[in-house]
Amino acid sequence: MSYYSWVSQMPQNKSMLLPELLAKRESEILKDWIAEQMRSRGPAGAGIKDEDLRRQSAEFLNAFQKASQDGDDIHAESWSRVRDILTDVSREQARQGVNPADIALFIFSLKQIVFRVLQSETGKDSEVFAREIWSATQILDRLGLFTTQVAMKSREEVIARQQAEMLELSTPVVKLWDGILALPLIGTLDSERTQVVMQNLLEEIVRTGASIAVIDITGVPTVDTLVAQHLLKTVAAARLMGAECIISGIRPQIASTIVHLGVDLGDVSTKATLADAFASALRRSNLAVVKIAPQRRAQGE
Amino acid sequence: MADRPDPIQIRNSEDVVVVRQRVRAAAVQAGLRLVDQTRIVTAASELARNTLIYGGGGTVSLEVLSDQGKKSVRLIFEDRGPGIADLELAMKDGYTTGAGLGLGLGGAKRLSSEFEIESKPGQGTRVVITRRG
Amino acid sequence: MDRIPILKLGDFLLVTVHVDMHDRLAMALQEDLTEKIVATHARGVLIDISALDIVDSFIGRMLGNIASMSGILDAKTVVVGMRPAVAITLVELGLSLPGVRTALNVEKGMDLLRASLPFDEPVEQLESGEEVG
Numbered sequence A: 001m002s003y004y005s006w007v008s009q010m011p012q013n014k015s016m017l018l019p020e021l022l023a024k025r026e027s028e029i030l031k032d033w034i035a036e037q038m039r040s041r042g043p044a045g046a047g048i049k050d051e052d053l054r055r056q057s058a059e060f061l062n063a064f065q066k067a068s069q070d071g072d073d074i075h076a077e078s079w080s081r082v083r084d085i086l087t088d089v090s091r092e093q094a095r096q097g098v099n100p101a102d103i104a105l106f107i108f109s110l111k112q113i114v115f116r117v118l119q120s121e122t123g124k125d126s127e128v129f130a131r132e133i134w135s136a137t138q139i140l141d142r143l144g145l146f147t148t149q150v151a152m153k154s155r156e157e158v159i160a161r162q163q164a165e166m167l168e169l170s171t172p173v174v175k176l177w178d179g180i181l182a183l184p185l186i187g188t189l190d191s192e193r194t195q196v197v198m199q200n201l202l203e204e205i206v207r208t209g210a211s212i213a214v215i216d217i218t219g220v221p222t223v224d225t226l227v228a229q230h231l232l233k234t235v236a237a238a239r240l241m242g243a244e245c246i247i248s249g250i251r252p253q254i255a256s257t258i259v260h261l262g263v264d265l266g267d268v269s270t271k272a273t274l275a276d277a278f279a280s281a282l283r284r285s286n287l288a289v290v291k292i293a294p295q296r297r298a299q300g301e
Numbered sequence B: 001m002a003d004r005p006d007p008i009q010i011r012n013s014e015d016v017v018v019v020r021q022r023v024r025a026a027a028v029q030a031g032l033r034l035v036d037q038t039r040i041v042t043a044a045s046e047l048a049r050n051t052l053i054y055g056g057g058g059t060v061s062l063e064v065l066s067d068q069g070k071k072s073v074r075l076i077f078e079d080r081g082p083g084i085a086d087l088e089l090a091m092k093d094g095y096t097t098g099a100g101l102g103l104g105l106g107g108a109k110r111l112s113s114e115f116e117i118e119s120k121p122g123q124g125t126r127v128v129i130t131r132r133g
Numbered sequence C: 001m002d003r004i005p006i007l008k009l010g011d012f013l014l015v016t017v018h019v020d021m022h023d024r025l026a027m028a029l030q031e032d033l034t035e036k037i038v039a040t041h042a043r044g045v046l047i048d049i050s051a052l053d054i055v056d057s058f059i060g061r062m063l064g065n066i067a068s069m070s071g072i073l074d075a076k077t078v079v080v081g082m083r084p085a086v087a088i089t090l091v092e093l094g095l096s097l098p099g100v101r102t103a104l105n106v107e108k109g110m111d112l113l114r115a116s117l118p119f120d121e122p123v124e125q126l127e128s129g130e131e132v133g
Helices: A003-007 A018-024 A026-040 A050-068 A077-095 A105-122 A126-169 A191-208 A225-241 A252-261 A274-284 B013-029 B034-053 B104-111 C023-040 C057-072 C084-093 C106-116 C123-127
Strands: A174-177 A180-186 A212-219 A244-248 A269-271 B008-010 B058-067 B070-079 B114-120 B124-132 C006-009 C012-016 C044-048 C076-080 C101-103
Touching: A018 A026, A018 A050, A018 A105, A018 A126, A026 A050, A026 A105, A050 A077, A077 A105, A077 A126, A105 A126, A126 A191, A174 A274, A180 A191, A180 A274, A191 A212, A191 A225, A191 C084, A212 A225, A212 A274, A225 A244, A225 A252, A225 C084, A225 C101, A244 A274, A269 A274, B008 B013, B008 B034, B013 B034, B013 B058, B013 B070, B013 C023, B034 B058, B034 B070, B034 B104, B034 B124, B034 C057, B034 C084, B104 B114, B104 B124, B104 C084, C006 C023, C012 C023, C012 C106, C023 C057, C044 C057, C044 C106, C057 C076, C057 C084, C076 C106, C101 C106
Parallel strands: A180 A212, A212 A244, A244 A269, C012 C044, C044 C076, C076 C101
Antiparallel strands: A174 A180, B008 B058, B058 B070, B070 B124, B114 B124, C006 C012
């Protein structure tokens, strides 16, 4: 059976001592907790400044003390400040690259301190001690799980952002010749990626002073309306800036999709292959490729 | 969490430039990427000009809004001018009553993530636009 | 009020827009350019907007007007240095700048202007004895 269903079968006892203890021995708990966090943090955790750690721990303890007076449902409204602080801590550490398990140490290192304090207050009376430990465990475990969940979500966000950055890097703009650039697009284009890539192209046009850019979509399996619109928008923007675009590599399926979607290519230049586009670009630039007669090889070469 | 400073007065064409600069600063603060900054500053320029020329002057309030870590910029343009009788017609590109209202509203809408307009003849005009990253 | 300086470069006039122009300044530029084209018999106008981080419908229309008016005065207009974010926003705004030729930078813009002069006109003779405006 799951941890939670086992837990919920235990007698629900509101902790009677925890809020009091947290208030009474606050500075001691805070000091020990901060020391324990610093001791157990790994290399990634070193990115968190000490004063931030102190401040967050103090804020948390304060919020925790208040909320614990109000029962042990950490998802209740009275616990919202505690959740907010944990969310901030979690997000910040995830961004620094700390992994979710280590982020949860924020809570679990507090657990040890709380247990020690509970024991020193109730040590003589084992029944009270057991009950208090039990209540504290429930609350702290739930908070630990909450922290882990937020951390994992933040990590997913970081990974998604990194993936987006990688995508941007993986569609480089290349120079075919002086003043002629090519952007070979590969893979499925979504709206977001297309926008980023197109903007890159425009900036490269400015940077290199190119007059012609060939956007090759040979490697793109399908094009939807949004992507087609971004492409057309880019061509129009390039023209406004003083450069021309040629779209090449339009496969029959994509050609029919474009017609089907009713997208109007207007006077955008299109070619079936990158080679055709390059030839056209050369012509427009008043350049030509000339076949040179092979030189006689000298004897012995 | 919203950050709401006092509204900016739009009384003359120099104020329109001030609006552009303040909106740019807000967009930078919201972490919008360059092209989104440009979009909202341009939309703000259009709407500020409308407020000046058609509304007889007015105000714009800027807010940087935050929703689960994602920030956006919201602008509210208000004037007590004559108001717009036919909103649908006014939103069409090229519609102009003279000095060139054409492209102002439709353009601003296209450049924004969200666009709302309220206007009644004799009661002035209120336009709210939001730009997300 | 500051006016935007206009330089004479051979047969051409060169304008560098280096500030965020308010509407009156833009109108003044339009007037000044038209006067100078006539005064100097300029064959072309090159407007460098590389310092502009936004171009809204008013500025866009101004550029279009300058192109039309110069055209009537037998001069060509080339706008150079438009930034990518500005270009994208202009496309979304729906502005197409009719009659305005564009180039990436001043050098390419000058090439374009020179290439647009009819071959049979002896360019140098027109200059002799004429004062700069």
